[in-house]
Amino acid sequence: MELLEAMRTTFSCRDFTDEPVTDDQLHRILDAARFAPSGGNRQGAHVVVVRDREVRQRLGDLCGPTMRLYAAQGAAGETPFNTVVESTVDTEMVMVAEDPGDTAAGRSGLFENLGDVPVVLVVSVDLSVVASMDKDLDRVGLVTGASVYPLVWNILLAARTEGLAGVVTTAVVPAEDQVRDLLGLPDTHAVAAMIPLGVPIRQLTKLSRRPVEDFTTVDRFDGQRLGH
Numbered sequence: 001m002e003l004l005e006a007m008r009t010t011f012s013c014r015d016f017t018d019e020p021v022t023d024d025q026l027h028r029i030l031d032a033a034r035f036a037p038s039g040g041n042r043q044g045a046h047v048v049v050v051r052d053r054e055v056r057q058r059l060g061d062l063c064g065p066t067m068r069l070y071a072a073q074g075a076a077g078e079t080p081f082n083t084v085v086e087s088t089v090d091t092e093m094v095m096v097a098e099d100p101g102d103t104a105a106g107r108s109g110l111f112e113n114l115g116d117v118p119v120v121l122v123v124s125v126d127l128s129v130v131a132s133m134d135k136d137l138d139r140v141g142l143v144t145g146a147s148v149y150p151l152v153w154n155i156l157l158a159a160r161t162e163g164l165a166g167v168v169t170t171a172v173v174p175a176e177d178q179v180r181d182l183l184g185l186p187d188t189h190a191v192a193a194m195i196p197l198g199v200p201i202r203q204l205t206k207l208s209r210r211p212v213e214d215f216t217t218v219d220r221f222d223g224q225r226l227g228h
Contacts, residue, residue: 013165016198033154060114
């Protein structure tokens with residue numbers, strides 16, 4: 001598969017067949033993905049391949065409170081987990097609720113049945129080796145992600161060559177302390193993403209994305225749109 005085709009057609013897959021994902025497939029995927037760039041080439045990322053069904057399901061369960069809050073904020077007309085506009089939703093009440101409600105108002109079917117997904121990859125990054133150039137700014141940090149998310153995306157691209165698909169989810173991150181205990185992550189590691197991976201039930205080939213002119217300008221944010 002050509003690179004540009006893979007970039008244009010790699011979708012977020014949440015429905016998988018029962019076909020297993022082999023260690024050989026994962027090794028080939030990660031062997032290609034490891035060439036992703038990282039700050040200073042420090043390569044601080046780590047991948048935990050979760051084969052144990054009970055552990056996979058526990059990871060899915062840990063996403064429950066996050067997804068309930070996500071749904072509640074969305075239902076309130078908010079952008080969930082926004083760092084600019086403060087939420088009006090009672091976070092504590094939603095997070096501790098025992099009944100997640102239906103799929104639209106609680107956990108998605110993916111997390112409820114994460115134990116049934118062929119394999120789950122949990123990607124973390126060692127904060128003691130990455131350079132966070134924005135650490136002193138008065139906003140949420142973004143730069144650290146530059147040392148781990150290129151690897152995450154490469155994993156999904158490389159999976160296409162194996163007939164596999166997956167989805168990048170961060171719903172488990174708010175439960176980082178529990179994930180650290182569950183997987184034995186060192187204290188310096190931050191959970192960056194969780195990637196359920198398998199053979200897709202169906203392959204999407206047409207994705208909806210904004211055109212270049214909608215997000216690219218020349219010289220200034222309010223400058224002329226590229227190509228105009």
